[in-house]
Amino acid sequence: MSETFTSVSQEEAGLRERVRLSFDLDADICVIGAGLAGLSIALEAARLGASVAVLEGRHIGWNASGNQLGTVMPGFALPLTELIERIGFEDARELWTLSKEGAEFVRANATEENMPGIGPSDGVLEVSNVDGGDRLISRLQMLTEDFDTEVEGWQADRVRDVLKTDRYFHAVYYPKAFQVDGRKYVHGLAALARRAGARIFEDTPAVSIDHSGIRKRIVTPSARLRATHIVLAGNIHLGAPLKRLSETLLPVWRYAGVTAPLGERVHEIIAFKGSVMDSDGVDHFRIVDGDRLMWESPETTWAARPQRFAGAVRRRIGTIFPGLGNVEITDTFGGAIGQTVHGMPQIGQLRKGLWVASGFGRQGMNTSAMAGQMIARSILWGDERWRLFSPFELVWAGGATGRVAGQLVGVWGRASSAAAGSLARYRERARVKDREREARLAEANRAAGTGPRRPPPNGRPRPAAPVSRPEQPAAAAAEPAPHDHGAVNREKLRPKV
Ligand SMILES: Cc1cc2nc3c(=O)[nH]c(=O)nc-3n(C[C@H](O)[C@H](O)[C@H](O)COP(=O)(O)OP(=O)(O)OC[C@H]3O[C@@H](n4cnc5c(N)ncnc54)[C@H](O)[C@@H]3O)c2cc1C
Structure with missing residues (x-):
């Protein structure tokens, strides 16, 4: 089923009126933020029988959650080898399994029946900008044998059969990863949460919270709420209720554009149907609406209007696929993601009844779903698996200085990967x-x-x-990566604010 990229704000304005909280309310759980994280928690908790109120300062999916590409992969923004290095093989495997459960939560909810027009389709290709086919085999072995994830290794020739560019070399194909209309998904999630009994109030910012008692208090401009649990799912915009928490995230704005219809030539140049992303996290794209190209690429550490980046997206498409010629960008969108210093999401209980779910970075579809399941199940069933995230403490991201440093790191990362890419092409x-x-x-x-x-x-x-000879099949070329089986002292490393 093809996706149609209507503007979400039009959809919002046309289809329903927003409800504000204008009366005092009691609930079991108050969720702050109606993005992917807040709504996943609300949906799961309401399904398990809790009374849930969601407070959203603007409108559902206002930020990144309503302006994203909808690619659903297993894992986290932090590369798997780094995850293993940090917490050891066994815990990394448990976290990976949770991340897959998060993806399955999305798959189960994002059906055409639940969310008309959501257009799920399978298959994601992670392409390499560098000619490191020898490293491919160890990655494939690790994913299939140790992390029980279905993948295929594609050599450069096969990649170039479906993507007509000399920029990409080998790739990892995930047949079970999938994509949905990302900008519709968050609204579908809200509808399901409402159907399960959750109440969602928009234009209702939480301006302060008192989390000291058993019943916690939340103040909004025109009403008060009391709840046994508060879940902070406000990402980088949380602000006043817990400023120190917002400062543990580095905001990064990512932008995307959609081209005008490109006709048959787009299929000659991009014959892969699902999402493609490069292994350096620079480009991420797929064909939508039959013959338009949706492309996510530039990022900044300050807020800017997405329209400003139409030219940058167009140039980027031209650099990777010169055969497409000069494309026209007719739609742009973007949002701020919260990046943690360690690259893993913040999931856990800060003190009794006060929970956090943020920092999902550029991979928020499956990870926010996973957070929703874990937090709701911990509150209602006593499932303690969220403690696996305890090694990833809340680390100050450095405020304004941190953002400038973040931009430098980003630029350096991109420059070095671009240099590695040129070198690989030169070698070839x-x-x-x-x-x-x-x-x-x-x-x-x-x-x-x-x-x-x-x-x-x-x-x-x-x-x-x-x-x-032409490149050897990577399967013959390399050793599996060594595994760290070190254990983690979870109690000692519990998150703190
Ligand atoms: C261009 C782009 C493409 C992306 N593509 C993908 C993709 O293909 N796959 C993928 O997995 N991830 C993708 N991501 C990342 C993903 O979108 C994010 O990780 C995810 O949306 C974060 O969700 P969230 O709920 O934590 O945050 P948000 O979307 O920021 O939601 C938080 C909400 O909380 C509200 N809020 C904050 N403070 C308060 C308060 N005090 N009171 C009330 N409300 C408050 C905000 O208004 C906001 O609506 C993409 C991101 C971008 C920008």
Whole structure:
């Protein structure tokens, strides 16, 4: 089913009136923030029988959650090898399993029946900007054998059969990863949460909270709420209720554009149907509406109007797929993601009855769903698996200075990956030239009557002269990555504000 990219704000204005909280209210759980995280928690908790009130300062999906691409992958923004290094193999595996459960939560909810027009489709390709096919095999082994995740390794030739660019080399194909209309999903989630009994109040910011007693108090501009549990799911905009918490996140604004219809040529150049993302987190795209290209790329550490980046998206498309020519960008969108210093989400209980669910970074679809399940199940069933996140403490992200530093790190990261990409392309061109040179040399030798040589006098053939071959299948080339089986002292590392 194809997706249609109507503007979410039009959809919002046209379809329903927002309800503000204008009377005092009691609930079991008060969730602050109606983004993916807050609504996933509200949905799961309401389904498990709790009375839930969601407070949203603007409107549902106002920020990143209503302005994203809807690609659903297992795992986290933090690369798997780094996760294993940090917390050891066993705990990393448990976290990975939870992240897959998060993806399954999205799959189960994002059906055409629940969310008409959501357009789920399978298959995501993670392409490499560098020619490191030798590292591919260890990654594939780790994902399939140790992390029970279905993947396929694609060599550069196969990647280039479906993506006509010399920018990408090998890839990891996730047949079970999928995509939905990301901008519709958050509204679908809100509708399901309401259906399960949750109450959602928009234009209702939480301006202060008192979390000291058993019944906690939340103040909004025109009403008060009392609840046994508060879940802070306000991402970078949480502000006044717990400023120190907001400061543990580095805000990063990411932008995307959608082209005008491109006709058949887009399928000649991009023959892969699902989402494509590069392994450096720079580009992320897929075809929508039959023949339009939706492309996420630039990022800043300050807020800007997404329209400003139409040119940057267009240029980026031209750089990766020059065969598409000069495309027109007709729609732009974007939002701020909260990045933690350690790269993992903040999920857990800060003190009795006060919970946090934020810092999902650029991979929020499955991870916010996972947080919703874990927090709701901990409150209602006593499931303590959220403690697996305890090693990832709340670390100050440095306020304004941190943001400037963040931009520098981002720029450095992109520059170095771009440099690595150019180097890999250079090496590949050099290999092709070598092969051509050798072929010419052999031909010249033949013409000059110097080859092929006669067999040596002992009758045994000589070892063949070394020929430079096309890349070996990575499967033959590398060792699996070593695993760290170190344990974590979870009690000692519990999160604190
Ligand atoms: C361009 C782009 C593309 C992306 N693509 C993908 C993708 O394909 N796949 C993927 O997995 N992830 C993607 N992401 C990341 C994903 O969108 C985020 O990780 C996720 O939306 C974060 O959800 P959230 O609920 O934590 O935060 P938000 O979306 O920021 O929601 C928080 C909400 O809380 C409200 N709030 C804050 N403070 C208060 C308060 N005091 N009172 C009341 N309300 C408050 C805010 O108004 C806001 O609506 C993308 C992000 C962007 C920007």
